[in-house]
Structure formats: C-alpha cells, structure tokens
Amino acid sequence: MKEFEVNNIIPNHKCSKLSDLDIKIVESVPEGGNWKNIPLNIPSKRLEQIRESFAQGKGSRSTYYGRLKRDMPSYTINTYFNRPGNGCHIHFEQNRVLSQREAARLQSFPDSHIFSGSMTAINNQIGNAVPPILAFQIAENLSKKLGKKGYFIDLFCGAGGLGLGFKLNGWTSGLASDIDKNCVETYKNNLHENVLLGDISDGEFFKKLVTASLLVKERAKKENAPFWILGGPPCQGFSTAGHKRTMDDERNHLFKHYNKLLGLVNPDGFVFENVAGLLSMQKGAVFEQVKKAFKENMKSINAWLLHSEKYGVPQRRKRVFLVGFKEEEQVFYEPPQITSLPTEASNNYSNSVSVGEAISDLPPLKHNEDASHKEYLHPPINAYQKFMRGHISAINYLSEMQG
Incomplete structure (x- = not known):
C-alpha cells in the first residue's frame, strides 16, 4: 500500500471557491447539462456573452457551465477547471467544480503525484499536462x-x-x-x-x-x-x-x-x-x-x-x-x-473509463475546501482506482483493461 494511503493523505484534493452567483448557476445545471439549462433570471454577463455568441452562430459552447456525466469520460481538462463557465468542470453529483486531485485523476496522474505551488499554478500544471x-x-x-x-x-x-x-x-x-x-x-x-x-x-x-x-x-x-x-x-x-x-x-x-x-x-x-x-x-x-x-x-x-x-x-x-x-x-x-466510448461500442475494446469510475472513491467536499486529509470512501473498486492508488502498476492496469 502506498505511503500516502497509510498516512491518510490524498494530495491536492482541494476545491476552488465559487462566488454566490456561480453557486446559483451550478445548482441549476443537471448532470450532463450546460449553460442552456440556466434560467434567464440568473443575472450574468458571462452567460449573456455565451447566449449572444450562440445566437450569432459562433458555436454551441456545449461544454460551458457543463456538469459531468458519471457514466462517460470527461471533456478536456483545461487550466480553468476551477471555473464553471470555462468548460465542463462541475462535479456530476456535488455542487462544485472539480477538485485538483479529481482533475489530476482524469488526466491519469496517480494520487502519489504531488503538485507544488499556488492553486492557480497547480491548475495550470494539471490542465497543460x-x-x-x-x-x-x-x-x-x-x-x-x-x-x-x-x-x-x-x-x-x-x-x-x-x-x-x-x-x-x-x-x-x-x-x-x-x-x-x-x-x-x-x-x-x-x-x-x-x-x-x-x-x-x-x-x-x-x-x-x-x-x-x-x-x-x-x-x-x-x-x-x-x-x-x-x-x-x-x-x-x-x-x-x-x-x-x-x-x-x-x-x-x-x-x-x-x-x-x-x-x-x-x-x-x-x-x-x-x-x-x-x-x-x-x-x-x-x-x-x-x-x-x-x-x-x-x-x-x-x-x-x-x-x-x-x-x-x-x-x-x-x-x-x-x-x-x-x-x-x-x-x-x-x-x-x-x-472506446460507450456510444462507439465494439467487441474489440472495453468501454472508456468514466468519470464515476475514476473518482468515486474520493471523499466528498464543498467548494473552497481542502479535503486532503479525509479518508478514501472505500477500497479501490476497479482497475483504474487501483492504478491511481498505487495498488497495481501501469502495465497491469492496461492488461486488466484489455481483458
């Protein structure tokens, strides 16, 4: 078992602070939803810009203010995963954006990989990797x-x-x-x-x-x-x-x-x-x-x-x-x-790892909370969680995925 598990540490399991407005917005977006689900009576210049751009045919902006789906892989983890309006970064179940450890897991960094620097510096490191x-x-x-x-x-x-x-x-x-x-x-x-x-x-x-x-x-x-x-x-x-x-x-x-x-x-x-x-x-x-x-x-x-x-x-x-x-x-x-994605199901490949499979063993937290010293919710329940927590090697993880 990895030393960080023995010492009850989940490095960088921290979540950024959201404004009162962002909290209202996040609460209005269902799992798999996006900015289109946000009521018009919630005042936001950012949302006004997105709606105007969409009306002008400049793209759907489908990931903006997106809430992740637990049974699908995430969209691209960028350097702004601490902001709900810059991509699909809202936790599938909890009313907050992804923690740094969750984003790192979706990038496939093992939990033993500790990131250094300020919150912004760490976000940049994870998103650019x-x-x-x-x-x-x-x-x-x-x-x-x-x-x-x-x-x-x-x-x-x-x-x-x-x-x-x-x-x-x-x-x-x-x-x-x-x-x-x-x-x-x-x-x-x-x-x-x-x-x-x-x-x-x-x-x-x-x-x-x-x-x-x-x-x-x-x-x-x-x-x-x-x-x-x-x-x-x-x-x-x-x-x-x-x-x-x-x-x-x-x-x-x-x-x-x-x-x-x-x-x-x-x-x-x-x-x-x-x-x-x-x-x-x-x-x-x-x-x-x-x-x-x-x-x-x-x-x-x-x-x-x-x-x-x-x-x-x-x-x-x-x-x-x-x-x-x-x-x-x-x-x-x-x-x-x-x-392969479930929507591209093939007998030749296993389904792509979903967000839920990747992070479901991490303890819940609120926005602006550091949960690095909380315990894992349960032992690893799939090959990806085993790999993330150092219970199996990378080659063994891939072997399990290939059946």
Whole structure:
C-alpha cells in the first residue's frame, strides 16, 4: 500500500471557491447539462456573452457551465477547471467544480503525484499536462520497436506527465527543463532532481541545456541504450481556445529552439506533443512547417492525432504527436487502441473509463475546501482506482483493461 494511503493523505484534493452567483448557476445545471439549462433570471454577463455568441452562430459552447456525466469520460481538462463557465468542470453529483486531485485523476496522474505551488499554478500544471498513461503506451510501443528501454531528456517538462509515462515504462529520465519554477518543483518532487529552470530561448540557458544534454547522451552511450528527447512546447498559441492563433505569437516559435537542440545534441529520436489546433492553424500550413523543420535533423517523421479516451484515460482529449527517428524510413504506428466510448461500442475494446469510475472513491467536499486529509470512501473498486492508488502498476492496469 502506498505511503500516502497509510498516512491518510490524498494530495491536492482541494476545491476552488465559487462566488454566490456561480453557486446559483451550478445548482441549476443537471448532470450532463450546460449553460442552456440556466434560467434567464440568473443575472450574468458571462452567460449573456455565451447566449449572444450562440445566437450569432459562433458555436454551441456545449461544454460551458457543463456538469459531468458519471457514466462517460470527461471533456478536456483545461487550466480553468476551477471555473464553471470555462468548460465542463462541475462535479456530476456535488455542487462544485472539480477538485485538483479529481482533475489530476482524469488526466491519469496517480494520487502519489504531488503538485507544488499556488492553486492557480497547480491548475495550470494539471490542465497543460500530457496524460501519463497515454505517454506510457507511447513509451511501450517505442520500447518494442527499439527492443530496449532508453534514456530521455524532458523539455518543457511541466508537471511531468510525458516524462512520468516514460519513467513508469522503465525508461531513465536523465534531465528535464522548464521555465516555470512551480513545474520544476513538482518534477523534482516526483521524478528526479536533475531539472533545469530557464528559458530555452535564452542564449546562455540554451548553452547550459546543450551541455547537460550531452552528458546524458554519454551515459546512454556507455550503456548502449537509446537516447531520446521528449517535449511539448507551450501550446496556448496553437490552441483553438486561444484568442491569438497567428505566428506572431512568440510561443509558436519555441519548437524552433527544440529543433535546434535536436541538431546540436543529435539524439536517436524525439517525441513532440501539442494541441490538435496545430493541425488546422493556417489551414495546415503551420503543421507542415513544423514537420519540415524537424525533418532537417530527423530523417523519419511519424505524425499521429491521438484521442485519450481510446487509451484508458477517463477524458476526451485530442493531442498531436510527432515521433522522429534519426534513421531513414522508420515507420512507427500509434499505440493500439484499448478502449472506446460507450456510444462507439465494439467487441474489440472495453468501454472508456468514466468519470464515476475514476473518482468515486474520493471523499466528498464543498467548494473552497481542502479535503486532503479525509479518508478514501472505500477500497479501490476497479482497475483504474487501483492504478491511481498505487495498488497495481501501469502495465497491469492496461492488461486488466484489455481483458
């Protein structure tokens, strides 16, 4: 049993405070409902904007002020899951938004993964992360292709979702870096201490990063192990949820520094992750530009659009992955699907993990409450809860899901 269970701690099981207006709004939304269920006599400028936008045909905004359905995966967990009006973040049963631990579970972070920083900093870390169990399956697929585990460097490491997935698969994390001090602290507390704090676009820091990367490469070489670089540059500039989707956004050029590092360090391959909005930006021209740039340093590039709910993650989240190899013509297919939505039922796959299955053992709480020291409601009752609480490994969890 994990130490946090023995000590009766559920890290980060905290819920944000709601205004009196938000509480009235939340109470009016039924399970599976959204802003359309909120009475017109509840005064809200935010709701007025949503209704006006909808009337102008600018989208249904179907997830805004959404209450989750217990028997379905969640929608995308974004960095604003503490706000009912910025997505589908209302608990399916309790009149509040998701706690940080609940959001982390829907991202597939085990309960032992402790996030550092303020409430806002932790929300950002959780919302921006790669689901670790999805990353695990990419690592597993890569391990099978290479015939062995390797070393990796984790750029733009964030809270460690991508790196944790690879580590759980048996890969060795030699180095990580991020510009955010809270991300660095979280990564250090959960994966390893060799994390550099700095901006990859800063010349002096970039030199330091190259030097440290080459030391990890040398370690891998001595052990005859593959050496890879992972990283997903900040995605807000590419996201369809952002207000600025042009190449004038400096964040959209961070991949160039990533690519420059590939050229100088010359790894065996790389994994690049980003939002699905990258595919549609400038009608696909930006995505082609990114692939072309990486092709300068990696002879073989494989592109995937992965849906998290198809990989044992209790969340509908689409992400783009580029996987490059130094050698030519390395065809690398995406991990095999293991789950599917109940509405897409197939005899080949188990149903996607639902919100209820993912978080039903966590103790209830009210808005603005810290329930980190409350007890679990009951022992784990399904494979996902067992994995979240450290009772089974990632590979055993996936084995159970595949029957």
